[in-house]
Each structure stands twice: as structure tokens, then as C-alpha cells.
Amino acid sequence: MNMQFLKTFVISLFLVVFISGCGDNKEELNQQIVESKTYKWKLVTSWPKNFPGLGMAPEKFAEYVNEMSGGRLTVQVYGAGELVPGFEVFDAVSQGTAQMGHSGSYYWKGKIPSSPLFGAIPFGMTATELNAWLHYGGGLELWQEMYKPFGIIPMAGGNSGAQFAGWFKKEIQSMDDLKGLKMRIPGLAGEVLQRAGAVPVTLTGGEIYSSLQSGAIDGTEWVGPYNDLAFGFYQAATYYYSSIWHEPGTGLEFLINEKALKELPKDLQKIVEVAARAVNESTLDEYNARNNAALQTLVEKHNVQMRKLPPEVISELKEITAQVMAEQAANDEGFAKVWASYSAFHDSIKSYHDLTLKEYFMHR
Amino acid sequence: MNMQFLKTFVISLFLVVFISGCGDNKEELNQQIVESKTYKWKLVTSWPKNFPGLGMAPEKFAEYVNEMSGGRLTVQVYGAGELVPGFEVFDAVSQGTAQMGHSGSYYWKGKIPSSPLFGAIPFGMTATELNAWLHYGGGLELWQEMYKPFGIIPMAGGNSGAQFAGWFKKEIQSMDDLKGLKMRIPGLAGEVLQRAGAVPVTLTGGEIYSSLQSGAIDGTEWVGPYNDLAFGFYQAATYYYSSIWHEPGTGLEFLINEKALKELPKDLQKIVEVAARAVNESTLDEYNARNNAALQTLVEKHNVQMRKLPPEVISELKEITAQVMAEQAANDEGFAKVWASYSAFHDSIKSYHDLTLKEYFMHR
Numbered sequence: 129m130n131m132q133f134l135k136t137f138v139i140s141l142f143l144v145v146f147i148s149g150c151g152d153n154k155e156e157l158n159q160q161i162v163e164s165k166t167y168k169w170k171l172v173t174s175w176p177k178n179f180p181g182l183g184m185a186p187e188k189f190a191e192y193v194n195e196m197s198g199g200r201l202t203v204q205v206y207g208a209g210e211l212v213p214g215f216e217v218f219d220a221v222s223q224g225t226a227q228m229g230h231s232g233s234y235y236w237k238g239k240i241p242s243s244p245l246f247g248a249i250p251f252g253m254t255a256t257e258l259n260a261w262l263h264y265g266g267g268l269e270l271w272q273e274m275y276k277p278f279g280i281i282p283m284a285g286g287n288s289g290a291q292f293a294g295w296f297k298k299e300i301q302s303m304d305d306l307k308g309l310k311m312r313i314p315g316l317a318g319e320v321l322q323r324a325g326a327v328p329v330t331l332t333g334g335e336i337y338s339s340l341q342s343g344a345i346d347g348t349e350w351v352g353p354y355n356d357l358a359f360g361f362y363q364a365a366t367y368y369y370s371s372i373w374h375e376p377g378t379g380l381e382f383l384i385n386e387k388a389l390k391e392l393p394k395d396l397q398k399i400v401e402v403a404a405r406a407v408n409e410s411t412l413d414e415y416n417a418r419n420n421a422a423l424q425t426l427v428e429k430h431n432v433q434m435r436k437l438p439p440e441v442i443s444e445l446k447e448i449t450a451q452v453m454a455e456q457a458a459n460d461e462g463f464a465k466v467w468a469s470y471s472a473f474h475d476s477i478k479s480y481h482d483l484t485l486k487e488y489f490m491h492r
Numbered sequence: 493m494n495m496q497f498l499k500t501f502v503i504s505l506f507l508v509v510f511i512s513g514c515g516d517n518k519e520e521l522n523q524q525i526v527e528s529k530t531y532k533w534k535l536v537t538s539w540p541k542n543f544p545g546l547g548m549a550p551e552k553f554a555e556y557v558n559e560m561s562g563g564r565l566t567v568q569v570y571g572a573g574e575l576v577p578g579f580e581v582f583d584a585v586s587q588g589t590a591q592m593g594h595s596g597s598y599y600w601k602g603k604i605p606s607s608p609l610f611g612a613i614p615f616g617m618t619a620t621e622l623n624a625w626l627h628y629g630g631g632l633e634l635w636q637e638m639y640k641p642f643g644i645i646p647m648a649g650g651n652s653g654a655q656f657a658g659w660f661k662k663e664i665q666s667m668d669d670l671k672g673l674k675m676r677i678p679g680l681a682g683e684v685l686q687r688a689g690a691v692p693v694t695l696t697g698g699e700i701y702s703s704l705q706s707g708a709i710d711g712t713e714w715v716g717p718y719n720d721l722a723f724g725f726y727q728a729a730t731y732y733y734s735s736i737w738h739e740p741g742t743g744l745e746f747l748i749n750e751k752a753l754k755e756l757p758k759d760l761q762k763i764v765e766v767a768a769r770a771v772n773e774s775t776l777d778e779y780n781a782r783n784n785a786a787l788q789t790l791v792e793k794h795n796v797q798m799r800k801l802p803p804e805v806i807s808e809l810k811e812i813t814a815q816v817m818a819e820q821a822a823n824d825e826g827f828a829k830v831w832a833s834y835s836a837f838h839d840s841i842k843s844y845h846d847l848t849l850k851e852y853f854m855h856r
Contacts, residue, residue, distance in 0.1 A: 192766050196560060198759035251856050254849060256620055256780055263774060264781030290848040372852040395562035399763075402556050406766045409773035410627060416620055417628030417837075420844035442855050473781075478856070480784035484654040485618060486853035488736040489845065491806050492615055 167201045167392060169227040174214035174235065176333065177207025180358055181351070181418075185286040185380060185411045186230040192403035201396050203228065214332055221383040222278040229383035230285055233271075234315035239278075241460040245470050246271045246282065248291070248375035250317045250449040252470075255287040255377030255412050257477045262379075265473045270466050281389055283404040285382040286411025289419065293369035293437055294349035295340065295361045300369065300437060303444055312336055312348035316456070317374035320448045333359075340364040349374060353422035354415060362430040371437040373445055380411065531565045531756060533591040538578035538599065540697065541571025544722055545715070545782075549650040549744060549775045550594040556767035565760050567592065578696055585747040586642040593747035594649055597635075598679035603642075605824040609834050610635045610646065612655070612739035614681045614813040616834075619651040619741030619776050621841045626743075629837045634830050645753055647768040649746040650775025653783065657733035657801055658713030659704065659725045664733065664801060667808055676700055676712040680820070681738035684812045697723075704728040713738060717786035718779060726794040735801040737809055744775065 171190065175183040190203035206226070208214030217229040218236050233247035245252075246267065253261060261267040262284050271282045294313070300306065307325035318328030329345055339345045341364040348365075350356050362368070382404045389397060426432040453471075457464040535554065539547040554567035570590070572578030581593040582600050597611035609616075610631065617625060625631040626648050635646045658677070664670065671689035682692030693709055703709045705728040712729075714720050726732070746768045753761060790796040817835075821828040 192762070195762040196759055196766060198757075254852070256776065259773065260777045260780035263777040290852060292848075370847045370851070372848050376852055376856070393562075395560055398556070398559040402560055402766055402770045405773060406769035409623065409769060412620065413624045413627040416624035416841060416844075420840045423844065423847075424840075436851070439855065446856075476784045477780060480780075480787065481853065483734045483787075484656075484736050485849070487734070487800070488618070488654060488740055489850035489853065491803065492740070492810075492842070 164200070166199065167396065169201065169203045169388065170211065170225075171203050171205045171228040171230060172211050172217050172220050172226040173206065173229065174208050174217050174231040177205070177210065179207075179333075179355075181288060181355055181411065181415055182286075182380065183207065184414070185407050186228075186382075188410060189230075189285075189382070189403050189407045192406060193399055196399045196403065197396055201392065201399065205230075208332070218278070218280070218383060221280055221385050224279075224385050224387065227385045227388035229381075231381055231383065232378065233282070233381050237315065240274050240462065241456060242270075242274050242463040242466040244315050245463070245466045246274075246379060247381065248315065248378040249453070250320050250374045251446050252376055253474050253477065254481075255289050255379070257474065257481070258287065258377050258379050259284065259408070260477060261470065261473045266469050267473070270469055274462055274466065275383075276386075279386045281384045281386050283382040283384065283401065284408045285380040285404060286408055287380065287415075288351050288355070288378045289412055289415045290352070290372045291349060291375040291378055292352050292356070293371040293373060294347055295356070295365035296347040296367045296369065297340075297343075297365050298346065299367055299435060300441065302438065303441055306441070309347060310345045312339065312345050313374065315375075316449075316452055317349075319452050320374075320445055323448050323452070324445065337361065337364060351378075352415065352419050353426055354418040357422040357426055362426055362432050366433050367435050368426065368432045369435050369437055371442065373437070373442055528564065530563065531760065533565065533567045533752065534575065534589075535567050535569045535592040535594060536575050536581050536584050536590040537570065537593065538572050538581050538595040541569070541574065543571075543697075543719075545652060545719055545775065545779055546650075546744065547571065548778070549771050550592075550746075552774060553594075553649075553746070553767050553771045556770060557763055560763045560767065561760055565756065565763065569594075572696070572698075582642070582644070582747060585644055585749050588643075588749050588751065591749045591752040593745075595745055595747065596678075596742065597646070597745045601679065604638050604826065605820060606634075606638050606827040606830040608679045609827070609830045610638075610743060611745065612679065612742040613817070614684050614738045615810050616740055617838050617841065618845075619653050619743070621838065621845070622651065622741050622743050623648065623772070624841060625834065625837045630833050631837070634833055638826055638830065639747075640750075643750045645748045645750050647746040647748065647765065648772045649744040649768060650772055651744065651779075652715050652719070652742045653776055653779045654716070654736045655713060655739040655742055656716050656720070657735040657737060658711055659720070659729035660711040660731045660733065661704075661707075661729050662710065663731055663799060664805065666802065667805055670805070673711060674709045676703065676709050677738065679739075680813075680816055681713075683816050684738075684809055687812050687816070688809065701725065701728060715742075716779065716783050717790055718782040721786040721790055726790055726796050730797055731799050732790065732796045733799050733801055735806065737801070737806055 171186050173186050186205045190205050193201055193203050212220040215235060217231045220226045221229040234244035236243045275282045309326040310329055311321060311326055312329045312331045313321055314330060321328050331339055336348050337359055340348055350359060427434060457467045535550050537550050550569045554569050557565055557567050576584040579599060581595045584590045585593040598608035600607045639646045667688060673690040674693055675685060675690055676693045676695045677685055678694060685692050695703055700712050701723055704712055714723060791798060821831045
């Protein structure tokens with residue numbers, strides 16, 4: 129029994145007694161008793177507690193929900209490993225160990241091959257394009273369909289924007305420089321790099337720095353300047369590649385246990401949905417606002433050498449990506465279904481943005 | 493406080509209530525009654541009722557608030573002219589005729605010269621850049637400061653994305669073609685066009701089509717393909733210019749009467765804030781998703797002739813814009829203050845997006 133429960137119990141008891149005393153208007157007061165029931169949710173994440181950007185999205189969500197519900201629904205956020213390990217967030221929410229999770233969809237591609245399409249794929253949509261597809265192009269409905277067998281309702285949970293190609297100990301001047309390169313890179317991009325001759329390595333956030341430092345890996349991607357500065361990669365690798373290819377706009381996810389959500393009264397269900405939506409934009413805003421200052425610090429204070437991938441490397445990776453996507457679609461019905469929707473939408477919005485944003489970026 | 497004490501407290505309370513019956517000791521109950529007090533708000537807008545995109549933003553806001561508050565705060569949306577004319581939204585909210593409004597900040601530049609900076613200016617920030625500045629770059633705080641003397645709290649209220657240069661009866665092939673051109677265009681862009689020799693005209697949405705049809709104006713901008721298709725401009729002008737210059741990302745606004753907001757309990761205040769934030773993203777998602785399909789309809793079904801402004805026209809307009817901004821800053825202290833923040837943030841995020849999104853648009 130906790131304090132919140134007792135407070136609710138006391139108020140409910142008071143009302144029950146009051147009703148028995150007064151006799152009328154019982155319905156309205158019963159309604160009050162139902163509505164004053166409180167809920168306590170656990171939210172497990174794949175990030176260190178309070179990690180800038182990624183880790184602050186669930187914290188902000190919890191703050192919004194707690195305040196909007198007047199304390200009727202309180203959400204407690206757990207960092208990776210506090211309740212369950214970072215890569216077990218999906219299972220924990222599916223099994224009801226936690227009512228909610230915050231993570232990246234591509235971590236579950238072993239379970240659900242289509243899952244990276246809801247987060248980030250090489251040469252895929254940018255942050256705002258992904259949001260448009262999810263919310264007005266049928267993407268969210270497909271996402272819900274794919275997660276339904278696991279009793280999980282997914283919602284967009286922020287976007288870190290375009291991710292930099294990453295940190296390397298040696299320069300990448302041609303495709304030959306990728307041969308044998310040990311690089312930390314997750315999702316379908318790892319598959320692409322492997323076919324280019326590299327050796328993709330899977331490491332959790334906490335393991336990357338020491339592996340780069342020791343030479344166990346030759347390079348790593350992480351997020352972008354804001355997060356990469358905090359991780360101190362500039363102390364372990366000389367070259368920072370700004371080129372965008374592997375995650376052009378990385379969508380994060382809220383995972384919600386379906387049964388837990390349905391047990392909430394309608395108003396609290398809506399509070400969960402709208403809070404997630406508000407956090408989705410807020411996280412992108414934060415990355416967009418903070419990345420450039422961090423980049424300046426990296427270059428001016430830490431003498432990081434900025435580089436771009438050669439055009440022929442980018443076009444080669446793009447070709448390999450097309451093959452990987454076609455194979456994924458051939459091997460999994462779910463992937464094929466989501467990919468058909470994703471790629472049609474991407475073609476359309478790409479031609480729109482070529483006419484608008486791209487042109488504007490050229491002449492402003 | 494220990495469990496035994498709480499148990500005793502609960503029993504005591506039960507007895508106190510039981511003994512006093514309906515008479516007194518109503519404090520806890522009063523608290524419940526206060527929380528169940530309902531509020532009815534009016535929201536006036538500058539758009540036709542239920543107008544696609546622009547007009548649906550306040551409708552969605554009302555839906556979110558009504559559902560999240562369990563009906564404790566209900567918001568009734570009025571189209572332009574239903575309660576007050578579209579251009580009197582600001583005054584209506586300031587005076588408390590309505591608790592809220594939904595409009596575009598540049599409509600108030602006569603009253604508050606800096607107001608266009610929170611919505612859209614020629615050669616200014618894109619939608620996501622504006623959001624980043626407002627929410628993580630100090631923009632919102634400045635906006636609140638500028639509206640405070642009018643008793644209004646502003647919040648971001650959606651973004652229609654990059655707006656097309658507009659519809660013209662004749663082609664624009666050089667700066668000479670702008671001389672004497674009568675064009676419907678609001679905000680600071682009108683000022684820029686005037687210096688280029690054109691004649692900017694202010695018309696409400698409902699007046700544009702007939703003016704273009706009759707030849708009272710030679711051209712007009714409105715929003716983008718999704719809204720422009722609905723207005724049927726293709727029946728009155730042959731050439732549609734996709735070039736982005738006058739409103740690279742048009743932010744809309746929620747206006748909230750400060751006194752009305754402060755009268756709400758804390759949880760409802762937060763519901764208003766978070767609902768606005770969610771609508772802010774949702775509106776941009778909708779425009780991004782629907783503009784391209786509308787553009788295809790315009791070109792394929794209605795044989796619209798697509799054009800781009802010549803590069804020398806764009807660079808000339810850009811130069812004039814720089815002069816106009818400098819003069820605005822010299823003439824108004826508020827403008828100068830906001831402009832300093834806006835332009836520093838813009839420079840920074842522009843160099844970041846040149847390195848990321850622009851590069852990506854070039855090679856994807």
C-alpha cells in the first residue's frame with residue numbers, strides 16, 4: 129500500500145460516507161469515485177537514466193502525464209538495466225513487467241523484420257517525412273498491426289533527426305577502406321556495410337567508447353554531435369563523418385502494454401496518446417536546436433577533423449541498400465507489406481521535398 | 493508517517509465524517525467539487541470553419557482538450573466571421589470576448605512589428621527550424637514577452653510547411669515582370685515585393701479567387717498545393733510557381749487570454765499546453781503528407797503549368813529582404829530584440845542543415 133493509494137482511499141471513503149448521509153445525486157459522486165482511482169506505471173528504457181535527448185523523451189512524457197492527469201496516472205521512468213536490460217524493453221512491455229517502454233524499433237528486427245521501417249533505414253525518410261507517413265500515410269496503423277501479436281501498442285516517441293555517418297580512426301577514401309573495417313552499427317545499415325566488406329558489431333551505448341579506445345572497433349556511429357560530444361568519442365577517433373546515409377531521421381518509439389492501456393479510463397488513454405505526440409515533436413526540436421552548438425565545440429575546442437564520405441562510396445552503399453530491401457521484402461510478408469506503403473510514400477514526399485526544401489536549401 | 497498512523501487516520505476520518513454527516517468538514521469534498529467544475533471556452537479563428545489543414549488545427553485541439561479533460565474543459569471553435577471577423581481574432585482574445593484564438597502571427601504586424609518573426613518571414617527558417625528556435629532557442633519566451641502587454645499568451649499552433657510562390661496569370665521571367673504586378677501577399681513579403689515594383693494587395697481568403705478571376709489582381713500566393721487545389725485557383729491562373737522564398741515554413745499560432753488560462757486548475761492548464769504542442773506537429777504532418785498528392789492532381793488533372801522563379805529574381809528578392817529586415821530592426825526595439833535571437837539561431841541551424849539535410853537531399 130502506498131501513500132497515493134491511501135489518499136485515494138481516504139477521498140473515496142469520504143465520498144461513500146457522504147453519499148450514505150445525503151441520499152441524492154449518487155450517480156455523479158460515484159463517477160467521482162471511479163475517476164479518482166489512481167494508476168502507477170513503470171516505463172523501462174534502452175537508454176541510461178536521464179541521458180540527453182533520447183533519455184529525456186520518456187522523462188518529459190512522464191512529466192506531461194503526471195501533470196495533465198493531476199496525479200491520477202503517475203509514470204516512473206527506469207534507465208537501461210535498472211529494471212530490465214536495455215535490449216529487453218520489448219519483452220518486458222509484452223509480458224507486462226512494465227506497462228510502457230521507450231526504445232528504437234530497429235532493435236527488434238530479429239523478432240519483427242519490418243520494425244526498422246518505423247524507426248530508420250538506410251537512405252530512408254527524414255524525420256518530418258517519417259512523421260507524415262506514420263500519422264497521415266497509414267504508417268502507424270501498420271506499426272500497430274505488426275506489434276499486435278505481442279500485446280504492444282506502439283506510438284512515435286521522438287526523433288533524433290539525421291544521424292552522422294560516424295567516427296573513424298582512419299579516413300574513408302574509397303570502398304576499399306571499408307574492407308575489414310570493424311564498426312559498431314545496428315539495424316539494416318549493419319547488413320549493408322557487411323556486404324560492402326566491413327564487419328558490423330553490435331554494442332550497447334555503454335560499451336562503445338572503451339571498444340573504440342582499445343581498438344576493438346575501428347569506427348562507430350552513435351547519434352549526432354549533441355550526443356556524440358557527451359560520449360567523448362573525439363578522444364578515441366580522429367575523423368568525424370557528417371554524411372547522412374544510414375539513419376536520415378531516426379524515429380524513437382513508445383511501447384505500451386495493450387491490456388494496461390485499455391484498463392485506463394478514456395480520458396487517461398487520451399492523455400497518454402497526446403503526451404506521446406507532444407514529446408515526439410519536442411525531442412526533434414531539441415536535437416535540431418542543440419546539434420550545431422555541439423558540432424562547433426567538437427571542431428573548435430576538440431579539433432575534430434570533419435569529413436564527408438566520397439560520392440562513389442555513397443552511391444555504392446545506396447545500391448547495396450536497394451538489394452537488401454528487396455531481399456527483406458522477399459523473405460518476410462510483413463516487411464513486404466510495410467515496405468510497399470513506406471516506399472510509395474517516400475517516392476511521393478521525396479519529389480515534393482526536392483521541389484521545395486531542397487530548392488530552398490540551394491538558394492537561401 | 494507510518495502505516496499504523498495512517499490506519500488510525502483513516503478510521504478517525506471515517507468517524508468524523510460519519511458523525512458530522514452532511515453538515516460540515518466538507519473541505520476534502522469541496523476539493524473534489526472544485527476539480528469537477530467545468531469550463532466552456534470559445535476559440536475564434538481566421539479561417540473558414542473546418543477549412544482543410546489551417547482550420548482543422550483548432551478542431552483537433554478542441555477534440556484533444558475535451559477528451560483529455562473528460563469534458564471538464566470544452567472548447568467551441570468558431571470560423572472566421574461566425575463570432576468575430578478573421579482579422580479581429582487578436583483583439584477578441586485580448587479583450588476576453590473569446591478565451592482563445594487560432595491565427596497567423598504576421599497578421600498583427602501593425603500592432604506588434606516583431607510578430608511575423610514568430611510565423612514566417614521571407615528567406616527565414618523552415619518549419620522544423622522555427623520549432624527548434626521557439627522551443628529550445630528562446631523564441632517562445634520572446635513571443636510571450638511581445639504579446640504580454642495585450643494579456644495574451646501565444647503558443648505554436650501548427651505549421652503549413654514551405655509555401656509556394658503562388659499563382660500568376662503571366663510568366664515571371666525577370667524582375668521587370670514584377671513591375672506593376674498586383675499581387676495578394678501578406679506580411680513582410682508584401683513590403684519586399686513593393687520595393688521590387690509590385691503592388692501588394694491585402695485580401696482575406698474568401699476574396700482571393702474572385703479577385704484573381706476578375707483580373708483585379710494578377711497573382712496570388714495562398715498556402716501550397718493541398719489548400720490551393722481546394723480554392724480552385726487553377727481555374728483563374730495558368731502558372732503555378734513552386735519556388736520557396738516568402739514563407740519557407742509558416743508557423744500558425746494559438747492565442748490564449750492570460751486571465752482565462754490562469755483561472756484554470758493546474759492540470760487543465762497543462763492539458764491546454766500539451767494539446768497545442770501535439771497539434772503543432774500534427775498539422776505539419778498533414779500538410780507534408782497531402783501536398784504532393786494535391787500537386788499531382790493539379791498537374792495531371794488540371795494541366796497546371798509548373799514554373800520556378802529565375803535565380804536572379806530570387807537573389808534580388810533576397811537582397812531586398814535583407815534591407816527590409818535591417819530597417820524593421822532600426823525602427824522598432826522589439827523587432828531588433830527578437831531579430832537578434834532569430835537571426836543568430838537561423839545562421840547556426842542553417843549551417844547544420846547545409847551539412848545534413850541539404851547534403852542528403854542531393855544524393856538520396
